[in-house]
Amino acid sequence: MTIKGVFVWDDTDWLSDPEDRFGFRATWKVKRVLAKEESVFQEVAVIETEGFGKTLVLDGVVQTTEKDGFIYNEMIMHVPLATHPQPADVCIVGGGDGGAAQEAVKYSSVQAVDMVEIDRKVVEVSQRHLPEVAGFGEPDPRIRFVYEDGTAFIKERENAYDVIAIDSSDPVGPAAVLFEKPFYQDAKRALKDDGILVCQSESPVFHPEVLKRVHHTLRELFPVVRTYLAAIPTYPGGVWSFTLASLRHDPLEADGQRLVTAGNRYVNHDILDGCFRLPQYVKELLS
Numbered sequence: 001m002t003i004k005g006v007f008v009w010d011d012t013d014w015l016s017d018p019e020d021r022f023g024f025r026a027t028w029k030v031k032r033v034l035a036k037e038e039s040v041f042q043e044v045a046v047i048e049t050e051g052f053g054k055t056l057v058l059d060g061v062v063q064t065t066e067k068d069g070f071i072y073n074e075m076i077m078h079v080p081l082a083t084h085p086q087p088a089d090v091c092i093v094g095g096g097d098g099g100a101a102q103e104a105v106k107y108s109s110v111q112a113v114d115m116v117e118i119d120r121k122v123v124e125v126s127q128r129h130l131p132e133v134a135g136f137g138e139p140d141p142r143i144r145f146v147y148e149d150g151t152a153f154i155k156e157r158e159n160a161y162d163v164i165a166i167d168s169s170d171p172v173g174p175a176a177v178l179f180e181k182p183f184y185q186d187a188k189r190a191l192k193d194d195g196i197l198v199c200q201s202e203s204p205v206f207h208p209e210v211l212k213r214v215h216h217t218l219r220e221l222f223p224v225v226r227t228y229l230a231a232i233p234t235y236p237g238g239v240w241s242f243t244l245a246s247l248r249h250d251p252l253e254a255d256g257q258r259l260v261t262a263g264n265r266y267v268n269h270d271i272l273d274g275c276f277r278l279p280q281y282v283k284e285l286l287s
Contacts, residue, residue, distance in 0.1 A: 001033045003045040005060025015047065017236070018060055021206045026236060028052065028062065035129045039121035046129040052234060054130050056097050058122070064097050065234050066132045072200070072240065073099035073133070074267040075230045075275070080163045080198040080244055081107050082259040082272060083251040087162040090114070091190070093150035093178065095167035096122030098134035104165075105140040106260045114161075116146045116153045123147075151177050157190035164191060166199035179210065181217050184245075188221050194248040201227065204282045205237040215286050218245040226251055227286060228275040230266070241282075252276060 005015050013030040029050040036045045045057045053066030064072065077100050081087050088111045090104050096117035104113045117123055123145060126134040139145075146153060154164070164187050168178040177183055178199075187197050197218070202210040211227070219225045222245035232240045244251060256269050278286075 001036055003033055003036050003047065003057060003060065004043055005057070006030060006033075015049070015055075015057065015060070015062070017062065019236070021236060024206075024236065026062075026234075028055065035125050037121050037125055039119050041119045041121075044119070044121045044125045046125060054132060056122075056126060056130055056133070062234060064099060064130075064133055066130065068233050069097070069099055069133045071230055071232045071266045072235075073103050074264055075228075075271075076100055076165055076167055076198060076200060076242055077103035078259060078264070078267045079228060079242065079251060079272065079275065080165065080196045081110070082256065083244070083246065083249050083254040084162050084194070084196050085249065085255075085258070087196075088112070089161045089163075089192075091116065091154070091157075091161045091164045093154065093164065093166045093168065095165070097126045097130065098123065098139070100165055100167045101139075101143050102133075102135045104163075105142050106263065110142060113140075113143045114146055114153075115143055116148055116150045118147065118149050120147045151183055151186070154183065154190050155186045159192055160190050162192055162195055164195070164197050166197070168200065179214060181220070184217060184221055188245075188247070191247060194246075196247070196249060197222070197245045199243055201241045201243040203235060203237045203239060204229070204241050204285060205239060208285050211241050211243070211282075212285050214243050218243060222246060224248070224250045226276055227278065227282070229278065229282070230271075230275060 015028045017026040031048045034046045042059045055065045056063040091114045201214040224246040
């Protein structure tokens with residue numbers, strides 16, 4: 001059983017990232033393919049790699065891994081949830097692997113998490129074959145799975161959420177609209193008066209134009225906008241950005257004691273304090 005992006009070299013299967021950026025392309029040694037299913041949207045697969053363990057792959061593009069997926073999921077959820085003084089209603093747009101939702105329900109104040117994923121197959125395959133990310137056993141009852149286009153879902157909401165996390169894939173194909181101003185305007189309307197929006201905003205090294213556009217667009221809509229970084233080996237270049245946009249609460253002034261650290265493998269108080277301290281090249285990019 002083969003999947004998109006896999007080639008054979010020296011009698012070994014390798015999965016190669018389809019994007020060639022600055023002459024750089026990531027490649028993973030494949031031990032075996034655990035699952036491969038076709039949805040109406042894409043090829044959904046889970047492979048076992050030699051170094052990063054079980055890995056979710058969509059149309060040949062690595063999304064998350066057993067080895068380091070926790071870094072991304074903790075960073076996209078804990079920073080906004082620790083910034084908001086009492087987050088109760090959360091929406092995750094995308095995030096079909098389930099990892100972000102698992103982090104959200106660590107907060108006792110969270111009453112409901114709407115996980116809006118357009119592709120049901122991503123959720124089903126992740127739950128069956130990648131529980132290390134999706135979670136073992138039955139999902140927390142606070143998580144509601146909504147299989148719908150995230151843009152349409154958000155457009156119909158108003159004053160509904162304390163935190164909206166846009167856990168999207170790269171800005172190509174159907175996910176491209178999740179990086180555009182009309183969607184951010186709809187998301188702002190879907191937030192409560194003191195709500196917080198957070199999104200993954202790509203690599204500052206490999207996709208600086210995306211990060212710059214996201215940051216500047218959100219600054220047009222929100223009074224508080226902060227970009228922060230994390231080291232995630234799986235993603236191109238190993239440095240990844242997130243951008244938080246808030247209607248009231250500034251993460252630089254938040255009470256760090258609200259951060260839930262139990263069970264975390266990456267985010268702690270030092271990370272929460274330090275992730276907003278940007279290197280000079282990123283500051284200049286965002287200025």
